[in-house]
Amino acid sequence: MIRSIYILEGTGNIVFTKEYAEIESRATLVEFLVNLTSFLGTVGLEGKTEFMNLSTSRFFYAVRDEFTFIFIADKADDFSQIEEKVGQLVDIFMREYIEMARTHQSLDGFDEKVDEIAVTMVKVAILGFAGVGKTTTLHLLRGETLPLVHDPTIGVSIKKLPEEVENANIVLWDLAGQSRFSILWAKMIANAQVVVIVTDSTLENVLRSKKLVSLVKEEVPDAKIIGIANKQDLPTALTPERVGQILGVGTYELVAIDISYRDRLIQIIRRAILEGKSEKKDN
Numbered sequence: 001m002i003r004s005i006y007i008l009e010g011t012g013n014i015v016f017t018k019e020y021a022e023i024e025s026r027a028t029l030v031e032f033l034v035n036l037t038s039f040l041g042t043v044g045l046e047g048k049t050e051f052m053n054l055s056t057s058r059f060f061y062a063v064r065d066e067f068t069f070i071f072i073a074d075k076a077d078d079f080s081q082i083e084e085k086v087g088q089l090v091d092i093f094m095r096e097y098i099e100m101a102r103t104h105q106s107l108d109g110f111d112e113k114v115d116e117i118a119v120t121m122v123k124v125a126i127l128g129f130a131g132v133g134k135t136t137t138l139h140l141l142r143g144e145t146l147p148l149v150h151d152p153t154i155g156v157s158i159k160k161l162p163e164e165v166e167n168a169n170i171v172l173w174d175l176a177g178q179s180r181f182s183i184l185w186a187k188m189i190a191n192a193q194v195v196v197i198v199t200d201s202t203l204e205n206v207l208r209s210k211k212l213v214s215l216v217k218e219e220v221p222d223a224k225i226i227g228i229a230n231k232q233d234l235p236t237a238l239t240p241e242r243v244g245q246i247l248g249v250g251t252y253e254l255v256a257i258d259i260s261y262r263d264r265l266i267q268i269i270r271r272a273i274l275e276g277k278s279e280k281k282d283n
Contacts, residue, residue, distance in 0.1 A: 001168040001193070001273055002082065002118045003057065003072045007093065007101070008037045010066040015101050018114050021274045036061065037068040049086050051079075060086050064094055067101065074193060075222045077120060088117050122168040122273055124161075125189045127175050127212055128198035129205060133230040136256040137198055138174045141265060161266070168273060185212075186219045194272045195220065197247065198228045198254075201237035206246050213247050224272040227251030228265075233258070 004023065007016040012034035023029060036059075045063040052059045053075060060071040060082055069090050073082045097107050126134045139145070142159055161170035175188050189195055195216045199209045206229075216225050229243040232253045244251030252268055254261055 001074055001077065001120050001122055002085070003074065005072075005089070005114060005118065006033055006070045008033060008068045008070070009101075010037065010041050010068070012037055015067065016107060016110065016114075018111065018118070020118065033070060036070070040068055049083050051083075058082070062086055062090055064090055065098070067093070067098070069093070073120075077122075077193070078191065081120065085117050085120075089114065092117075120168050121171055122194070123171050123173060123192045124194045124196060124269060125173040125175060125192040126196045126198060127185065127189065127216070128228075129208060129212075130176075132198045132200040132205060133254075133256040134174050134198045137196070137228065137230065137254065137265070138172055140256050140259065140262050141172060141269075143259075143262065170269065170273075185215060189216060189220055189223070192220050192223050194224045194226060194269060196226045196228055196269070197249070198230050199243060199247075200231045201229045201234070201240075201243060203238060206238060206243050210247060213249055224275060225249045226268060226272055228254050230254045230256050 001020070003021040004017070004019040006014060006018075008014050014030070014033075040061060040063050045061070047064075049060060049062040051061070058073050058075050058077070058079075060073065062069045069086060071082060071086050071089075092113055093101070093110070097110050100107055126138060128134045138159060141161055143162060159172050159174070161172060173188060173192070175185060197209055197212050197216070199206045213225060213227075216223060227240075227244055227247045227249045229238065229240040229251050231237055232240070233255045238246075240251045240253040252265075254265065
């Protein structure tokens with residue numbers, strides 16, 4: 001998702017700021033942006049959009065006339081989608097607001113247009129072996145009537161979360177858990193920003209699910225992994241803490257047939273989207 005947007009004059013003065021996620025060391029970031037703006041004014045980027053990678057984020061930047069436009073997005077976001085949004089924002093600003101900015105007037109209505117542009121699609125993959133409750137979890141997230149009969153997913157089911165989370169539309173990928181589909185899992189989790197690994201909280205299933213964690217770390221190392229210990233209403237269920245210890249990832253309890261868990265689960269996914277990957281890797 002797009003975390004923040006900045007427009008600066010060539011002098012380093014910030015003309016517009018929109019921050020969708022909490023920023024640590026904001027003063028340091030602003031200093032960096034001012035220095036970046038000064039540097040970009042010397043390298044002839046007019047008409048181009050470029051980017052640089054940081055630990056878990058990607059900076060997109062473009063220069064038009066005396067203004068520099070900077071988007072900070074997650075590295076897992078689709079590159080072409082963010083590049084297109086940078087272009088949309090630049091076009092609107094240059095067409096409708098540049099004279100206001102030059103004369104330091106209020107950019108009335110610009111904030112709302114930025115919000116419309118900044119909405120991104122975030123892929124959340126739900127992964128787990130057959131029968132652990134992945135599809136029921138999907139129904140729970142979407143606020144749908146929970147199925148009374150288990151109907152195994154064939155291939156992949158792709159559904160959108162009804163609510164917008166921050167400035168992101170969440171697309172949920174429910175991946176079939178049968179062994180015959182395992183060769184497809186790597187391709188299906190590609191470009192996922194968050195991967196939810198669902199277990200049924202039995203020791204056997206949790207131990208098997210460790211290889212799913214390894215798969216995600218190998219195939220989508222920038223994704224945030226969430227463990228879900230489902231079926232906590234059963235007497236043989238391991239605690240979420242124990243499941244998390246075995247999987248090696250943060251794990252939360254769930255009874256997917258209980259609608260009261262819905263808001264809590266959405267907030268868990270929301271936090272994961274905002275936090276990004278907790279174990280940062282060197283670029």
